Amino acid sequence: MKPESELAPFDFDFESGHAREHVRDQLKTNGFAYLKQAIHRETAENVSTDVWNYLELVDVYRNRTASWPVGRPQRGPVFRAIRDYEEGLSPLFSEKFERDIATLINPKLRVGQEKILYMTFPNANQDVNRWRVPWAMWHNDFSGDGTGKTRAYLGFVLLNDVQAGGGNLVFLSASHRLDEVVAPQHASAIMKQLSRKSTVLERLWDRREEAQGAVVGERCNVDGIELQLLEMIGSKGDVFILDGSLLHAPTSNERSYVRLAAKCFLYFKK
Numbered sequence: 103m104k105p106e107s108e109l110a111p112f113d114f115d116f117e118s119g120h121a122r123e124h125v126r127d128q129l130k131t132n133g134f135a136y137l138k139q140a141i142h143r144e145t146a147e148n149v150s151t152d153v154w155n156y157l158e159l160v161d162v163y164r165n166r167t168a169s170w171p172v173g174r175p176q177r178g179p180v181f182r183a184i185r186d187y188e189e190g191l192s193p194l195f196s197e198k199f200e201r202d203i204a205t206l207i208n209p210k211l212r213v214g215q216e217k218i219l220y221m222t223f224p225n226a227n228q229d230v231n232r233w234r235v236p237w238a239m240w241h242n243d244f245s246g247d248g249t250g251k252t253r254a255y256l257g258f259v260l261l262n263d264v265q266a267g268g269g270n271l272v273f274l275s276a277s278h279r280l281d282e283v284v285a286p287q288h289a290s291a292i293m294k295q296l297s298r299k300s301t302v303l304e305r306l307w308d309r310r311e312e313a314q315g316a317v318v319g320e321r322c323n324v325d326g327i328e329l330q331l332l333e334m335i336g337s338k339g340d341v342f343i344l345d346g347s348l349l350h351a352p353t354s355n356e357r358s359y360v361r362l363a364a365k366c367f368l369y370f371k372k
């Protein structure tokens with residue numbers, strides 16, 4: 103039986119004290135907060151239209167699937183991060199966004215310089231039944247600045263409506279609280295140590311071709327911390343804030359559409 107995943111969105115008002123409490127509690131406990139429609143759908147749609155217009159320069163067209171570079175089906179490596187499109191993402195990570203997020207999470211929080219576009223083209227002969235949680239490319243984006251004084255979060259904006267198996271990010275909720283992650287150390291060392299502590303994680307990171315793998319929604323308990331494997335599914339304009347230490351991985355796209363998402367870093371000094 104497929105385990106239920108818990109990705110309850112939160113309809114919120116940036117100014118409400120209740121919202122602040124809820125989001126801060128989510129970030130502390132689970133390492134992520136799901137802010138439903140925190141960015142206008144039209145803003146997200148305009149940004150994605152601009153991305154597609156930009157791609158015409160390299161002969162990739164939104165309505166001509168034959169022009170799309172196809173991905174690779176697998177439980178293994180996949181990646182497509184575009185780092186030189188920062189200007190085009192500025193309507194998302196505006197001053198208002200920065201103010202709203204700071205109000206919610208921490209008054210000192212600021213949007214960092216690096217902004218990344220993720221574009222996941224479908225695999226050849228897509229088949230959603232073939233989609234698997236990948237064993238590869240698990241990592242965290244921020245494991246401290248050496249001083250222990252900087253906190254980092256990741257702000258993800260969905261730029262299209264995405265269903266399961268559509269090339270979304272997967273993450274391990276609450277993993278930011280694990281001693282192995284707090285350490286800080288390389289992701290491969292983290293995975294090795296955690297695989298010894300949980301059969302679910304051992305299965306998740308088993309890279310053998312015939313391995314059973316793990317599925318979205320599965321839970322496990324490591325040193326008293328309840329972890330859950332989740333997929334970042336939602337609608338265009340939805341925002342996910344992730345703790346910078348949370349373990350996550352890119353996935354392949356077994357849907358017929360291109361998945362688009364944008365990420366900014368959010369920092370504050372304690």
Ligand SMILES: O=C(O)CCC(=O)C(=O)O
Pocket residue numbers: 220222243269270271350351352353363365
């Ligand atoms: O969302 C994705 O496709 C990958 C994101 C990722 O791996 C990252 O943010 O470091």
